[in-house]
Amino acid sequence: MNKYKLALFFMLSALSNASAQMPQVEMADALRENGKIYVVVVIIAIVFIGLAGYLINLDRKISKLEKKD
Amino acid sequence: MKGIWWKLLGLLLVLFSLVFGMLGPVQRLPILNETIRVLYYHVPMWFAMVALMLTSLIYSLKALNTNNLAQDSYAFEAAKTGFFLASIGLATGMVWARFTWGAFWVNDPKLNGTAVTMLIYLAYFVLRNSVEDPFKRIRLAGVYNIFAFVMMIVFIGILPRLTDSLHPGNGGNPGFNKYDLNSDMRPVFYSAVIGWILIGLWLTNLRVRYKNLKEKHEQV
Numbered sequence: 001m002n003k004y005k006l007a008l009f010f011m012l013s014a015l016s017n018a019s020a021q022m023p024q025v026e027m028a029d030a031l032r033e034n035g036k037i038y039v040v041v042v043i044i045a046i047v048f049i050g051l052a053g054y055l056i057n058l059d060r061k062i063s064k065l066e067k068k069d
Numbered sequence: 070m071k072g073i074w075w076k077l078l079g080l081l082l083v084l085f086s087l088v089f090g091m092l093g094p095v096q097r098l099p100i101l102n103e104t105i106r107v108l109y110y111h112v113p114m115w116f117a118m119v120a121l122m123l124t125s126l127i128y129s130l131k132a133l134n135t136n137n138l139a140q141d142s143y144a145f146e147a148a149k150t151g152f153f154l155a156s157i158g159l160a161t162g163m164v165w166a167r168f169t170w171g172a173f174w175v176n177d178p179k180l181n182g183t184a185v186t187m188l189i190y191l192a193y194f195v196l197r198n199s200v201e202d203p204f205k206r207i208r209l210a211g212v213y214n215i216f217a218f219v220m221m222i223v224f225i226g227i228l229p230r231l232t233d234s235l236h237p238g239n240g241g242n243p244g245f246n247k248y249d250l251n252s253d254m255r256p257v258f259y260s261a262v263i264g265w266i267l268i269g270l271w272l273t274n275l276r277v278r279y280k281n282l283k284e285k286h287e288q289v
Contacts, residue, residue, distance in 0.1 A: 025098060045087065058275065
């Protein structure tokens with residue numbers, strides 16, 4: 001039983017160490033803080049919505065051809 | 070057009086994953102840093118590939134059972150879409166590997182397994198195209214497709230788990246445990262997976278319909 005407790009203690013301490021170190025990892029925080037990330041997201045969304053519209057249109061064109069036959 | 074709802078659902082899920090994949094909170098992990106977000110865009114390609122290869126297998130089994138040419142053609146197109154998604158998965162994975170593992174190609178069992186899998190499917194395409202008689206083609210390509218699917222599961226699902234791999238979920242661990250993917254990331258990741266599977270099925274659907282129209286046109 002003691003062995004398990006010891007193992008649990010080490011696991012927990014390793015976990016707390018890991019979480020304590022996490023904020024030091026360098027991330028693109030500035031990009032988020034100044035809101036420029038939204039520009040990137042809006043552009044990605046526009047490209048994808050455009051592509052999606054194109055696909056839907058293509059699907060409808062094929063449907064029309066199928067009805068003709 | 071009927072049956073559009075699942076196509077729109079696929080598009081919406083992928084759009085959700087694109088937007089929240091960039092905005093949502095992620096773990097702060099060393100080395101990976103912000104590139105952890107690649108998980109939302111790279112991994113769903115593989116999930117969608119496996120789903121499409123499974124679709125291909127199901128249609129091959131159906132075709133073998135019924136000798137139906139349309140089902141055999143569906144199996145072929147599904148495998149082609151799966152192969153296309155795998156190529157994108159490989160290309161994105163190589164870029165990600167360059168900046169986290171240091172090289173475009175590392176000697177990882179999952180990478181090599183994927184390469185072998187893609188070669189196996191290339192052989193399926195060559196085999197199916199090389200048989201002229203359509204009914205002979207159903208049997209040959211169908212049986213080979215069963216073999217290809219089993220080999221894919223062995224090479225990307227089983228063998229990497231038996232040895233150590235740089236990919237998560239290998240070396241005996243279950244895939245995506247709580248240290249790889251926290252609860253913030255799960256909804257975005259799963260919506261990307263389901264969305265890309267639906268889009269993959271849609272692309273297959275478009276190709277099959279195009280091919281049917283082309284065949285009709287050629288007969289006239």
